[in-house]
Amino acid sequence: MRLKRFLLRYYPPGIAFEYEQGGKLKTRCVDLLDLGPQSDVERVVHKIQEVEPxxxxxxxxxxxxxVHRLQEKQTKGPWNKVQLQKVLPVHRLPLTNVEFDKPGARFLTGSYDRTCKVWSTSRGEEELSLExxxxxxxxxxxxxxxxxKIATGxxxxxxxxxxxHNGRCLHTLHGHTAEIMCLQFGPHGRLLATGSLDCTARLWDAxxxxxxxxFKGHTEEIICLNFSTDGHVLLTASFDRTVSLWDVNTGRRRHNLVGHSGExxxxxLSWDGSLAASASVDKTAKVWDVGSGKCIATLTGHTDEVxxxxxxxxxxxxxTASMDGKVRIFDTIEHRCLTVLVGHEAGISKLCFSPxxxxxxxxSTDQTARLWDVLTGTCLQILDGHSDEVFCCxxxxxxDSILTASKDNTCRIWH
Known part of the structure; x- marks a missing residue:
């Protein structure tokens, strides 16, 4: 077994070790999820040496x-407001969903006009129309x-x-008997999962x-899904009030997470795949242990659906983001509410942590997006200018770049 090279992953921090064994090139990864600006580098190096021969x-x-390089990337620099770079009227008919590629150099938009478009983030120009x-x-x-590759449902x-790179259709996948609502590639890019109003999810060779x-077992439509980081588990969430965890290798359901009283x-899934979290119409969120399938916490405090x-x-x-116009941040150890983000004037439909x-x-439906400080709950900046609900960010x-998408049929690029 001979080490060939190190590969760095900045967000979340980790080191991949590429090595040769038996004439084959293989990779192992050590996650450093707790690495921060104050971490003791020598202690981190010692722990890596203990687990990686x-x-x-x-x-x-x-x-x-x-480790020093990874640590520098986790350091929070001085706060600089983002500036609006581009306003893109992206489709003739309403937008449905948008997504960045990993580095943020390109992004996708889906629409009621039956197309997906590929855009250059830096130039703000359409590169491809997938028809x-x-x-x-x-x-x-x-x-x-x-x-x-790009997938469209x-x-x-x-x-x-x-x-x-050229917009050629490689495959058309048939099988679902109702509208496709969600999809995701597996972490290695070779598998694709789709979820549908036909109450099933399907796994494809991309x-x-x-x-x-x-994946059959839900009794109502599947509205979201995601893979675990190692690609072994697929999570599906349904309007039947449950979340299911599926074994990707066998196609069998590992656990059906039952407990919500609303859709x-x-x-x-958390990055390490040990936890799942769900948000519901019943005004609560739940945290689940993936290994046992048991609910380990019910997160309360919102006054409207999450x-x-x-x-x-x-x-x-x-x-958690709620129709009550607030975000609540909880710790996953003691499940305490640490911070409440207050400022939006209407419901919040999407949220995400920075890397x-x-x-x-x-x-939010108040036609704005907002940036917040996680520790203090302070609103750092209001990203305004849209003339209708902002449904994605x-x-x-x-x-250092942000994408917002609105029912005003535009995307805005901020940097």
């Missing part, structure tokens, strides 16, 4: 240098980290896979277009 004494200086669906294009995704009951598994609006939920990269914080975890971005990989 590839780190021999001759490699310690290299590992120490890498062929016979109904609304509702869900869109890049196969990060490779970014050589449509109300025409099909999913299409496209070549990202390279060859073959269906690999049918589930959103659900996510519309979205997300973890920070370490999995130690979970944030460094120091800020939260929110999108996202950071790029480094956290």
């Amino acid at each position: 590839l780190v021999t004494p001759s490699r310690l200086d290299s590992v120490r240098s890498i 062929g669906h016979q109904n609304v294009v509702y869900a869109v995704a890049f196969n990060n980290p490779y970014r050589d 449509s109300f025409d009951k099909t999913c299409r896979i496209w070549i990202a 390279e060859h277009g073959d269906m690999l598994a049918l 589930v609006n959103s659900a996510k 519309l979205d939920i997300c973890f920070n990269s370490s999995g130690k914080l979970v944030a 460094q975890g120091s800020r939260i971005l929110t999108a 996202a950071f790029n990989y480094t956290g």
Whole structure:
């Protein structure tokens, strides 16, 4: 077993070790989810050496240098307001969904006009128009980290896979019997999952277009799904008030998470895959243990339905967005509410942590997006200018560019 090179992952921090064994090139990764500006580098290096035999004494200086670099990236710099760079009237008919590629160099928009468009973030120009669906294009995704394929899910009951650099349709995936509402590529870019109003999710080979598994068990439509970071678990959330955890390799359901008294609006897995979180019409969110399938906390305090939920990269914080116009930030150890973000004048439909975890971005029906300080709950900046509900918002990989999408049929790029 011979170490070939180190690969760094800045957000969340980690080191991949690429090595040769038996003539084959392999990779192992050590996650450093707790690494921060105040971490003791020598202690971190020692822990890495304990769990990774590839780190021999001759490699310690290299590992120490890498940890310093990762630590610098986690440091919260001085706050600088973002400036509006572009306003893009992106489609003739209403927008449905948007997504950045991993570095934020390009982004996708889906629309009721039956197309998906690919845009250059820096130039604010349309690069490709993906045409062929016979109904609304509702869900869109890049196969990060490779970014050589794009998937689109449509109300025409099909999913299409496209070549990202030229817009050629590689596969049209048939099988769902109702509208496709959500999709996501697996973490290695080779698998694709789709969820539908037909109450099923399906797993596809993104390279060859073959269906690999049918996830059947929900009794109402599936509205969101996501893979675990290792690609072994698929989470699906449904209006049947449950969240399911599926074994990607066998297609079997590991756990059905039952406990909400209202429809589930959103659900996510933590980065390390140990926790799941769900947001519901019943005004609560829940945190679940993925291994046992048991509810370990019910998060309360909102006075209206909870519309979205997300973890920070370490999995130690979970944030909830509600129709009551507030965000609540909880810790996932004691499940206490640490901060309440107050300022929006209407419901908050989406939220996300910055890659460094120091800020939260929110999108609201009050026609604004807002940036917040996670520790203090202070509103750092109001991103205004949209003339209708802001339904989506996202950071790029480094956290210095922001995308907002609105029912006014425009996207805005902020930097």
